[in-house]
Amino acid sequence: MLYAIGIHTANRIAITPYEVNTNSTNHAGTFKIAMFSDLHLGYINGTDRLEEIVVKINSTNPDIVVIPGDFFDGNYHAVQETKEITVNLK
Numbered sequence: 001m002l003y004a005i006g007i008h009t010a011n012r013i014a015i016t017p018y019e020v021n022t023n024s025t026n027h028a029g030t031f032k033i034a035m036f037s038d039l040h041l042g043y044i045n046g047t048d049r050l051e052e053i054v055v056k057i058n059s060t061n062p063d064i065v066v067i068p069g070d071f072f073d074g075n076y077h078a079v080q081e082t083k084e085i086t087v088n089l090k
Helices: 002-010 047-058 082-089
Strands: 033-035 064-066
Touching: 047 082
Parallel strands: 033 064
Antiparallel strands: none
16 A cells, blocks of 8 residues: 555656745845656656656746756666756756
8 A cells, every 4th residue: 555655656746836035135036946856767767757847847937947866766777768868858
């Protein structure tokens, strides 16, 4: 049961908006940041999954995208279409 919940959660792309206000006067209005992590590109997910995530992120029109970690699944060589990674991230 727990495994099924984990698979369901891993396959769901969720957008959770947060608003952060600062007292700084050194900014020019709003700034939208998108973040995703734990893609585990390689044995678990392929470049099709990366493309799906990129399309979803791009639909929110972020100013910057942050990828804090677990982009690859421990073995870069497990990725079948390595050139597709750079195509998707442009």
